[in-house]
Amino acid sequence: MRFHVLTIFPEFLESPLKEGIIRRALQGGSIEVHLSNIRDFALDKHSMTDDRPFGGGEGMVMKPEPLAAAIRKARAQCADSHVVLLSPQGRKYDQDVAAELARSEKDLILVCGRYEGVDERIRQNFIDEEISIGDYILTGGELAAMVIIDSVTRLLPGVLGCAGSAEYDTFSRGGLKFPQYTRPSVFEGHPVPEVLLSGDHEKISNWRFAAAVQMTKEKRPDLLADMAFSNEQLQVLADHGVFLGYTGTGKEKN
Numbered sequence: 707m708r709f710h711v712l713t714i715f716p717e718f719l720e721s722p723l724k725e726g727i728i729r730r731a732l733q734g735g736s737i738e739v740h741l742s743n744i745r746d747f748a749l750d751k752h753s754m755t756d757d758r759p760f761g762g763g764e765g766m767v768m769k770p771e772p773l774a775a776a777i778r779k780a781r782a783q784c785a786d787s788h789v790v791l792l793s794p795q796g797r798k799y800d801q802d803v804a805a806e807l808a809r810s811e812k813d814l815i816l817v818c819g820r821y822e823g824v825d826e827r828i829r830q831n832f833i834d835e836e837i838s839i840g841d842y843i844l845t846g847g848e849l850a851a852m853v854i855i856d857s858v859t860r861l862l863p864g865v866l867g868c869a870g871s872a873e874y875d876t877f878s879r880g881g882l883k884f885p886q887y888t889r890p891s892v893f894e895g896h897p898v899p900e901v902l903l904s905g906d907h908e909k910i911s912n913w914r915f916a917a918a919v920q921m922t923k924e925k926r927p928d929l930l931a932d933m934a935f936s937n938e939q940l941q942v943l944a945d946h947g948v949f950l951g952y953t954g955t956g957k958e959k960n
């Protein structure tokens with residue numbers, strides 16, 4: 707998968723690309739990340755990428771010409787592309803959107819705004835989709851672009867060391883992930899649940915399933931509304947003392 711990040715601060719992304727799983731994905735060829743400096747496409751000798759807003763008002767707006775040239779160049783390097791403007795006004799980013807992008811065969815062109823944002827004509831004529839990473843305002847789109855690169859990359863085949871590990875992540879099955887423990891088996895007087903030491907895979911799997919649902923019920927009850935359970939699963943939950951207050955599918959919750 708190829709990511710093209712268009713930004714006036716390419717150095718901003720260099721450090722996170724040098725660490726951990728993302729570094730390994732780059733080295734192994736699962737992803738390519740091309741950082742492009744929008745300033746290189748400025749038309750004037752001062753490499754201006756922003757200007758005052760027509761009609762007056764606060765702050766500066768990113769000029770259309772350098773952005774248009776940067777997007778055109780990035781597009782020309784792709785067989786097929788999806789141009790995303792990072793924006794607090796966009797579709798709210800979540801694990802489903804990450805999975806959708808990871809499945810796509812297209813190169814992702816991530817356009818990072820700064821200042822008061824980009825000239826509206828760029829959004830209207832050059833952008834396939836706006837994505838927001840949450841209802842808060844960042845100083846620029848670079849962190850949001852990195853969030854997308856990071857979360858999409860770990861879903862690509864072969865990127866995570868342990869196949870199937872993303873499958874059990876929080877949100878991947880609708881709810882939260884089960885709690886996890888590592889050695890020592892007793893820490894400051896607190897033992898790990900005994901079942902995890904039993905070596906009985908079925909019992910462990912059932913305990914984890916029930917614990918995950920219990921966690922979801924406690925921390926994110928809103929997610930339960932969209933989760934459906936088979937009768938067998940409801941029985942496992944009941945056996946572990948987890949009661950949802952309804953039977954059948956999540957949609958029937960009252």
Ligand SMILES: C[S@@+](CC[C@H](N)C(=O)[O-])C[C@H]1O[C@@H](n2cnc3c(N)ncnc32)[C@H](O)[C@@H]1O
Nearest residue numbers: 792793794819822823838839843844846847850
């Ligand atoms: C200071 S913000 C501009 C906010 C704009 N004045 C507004 O009120 O909608 C500068 C840039 O940061 C990025 N940005 C800010 N918040 C974001 C968010 N929640 N998700 C994605 N990108 C964001 C966008 O690229 C935006 O153009």
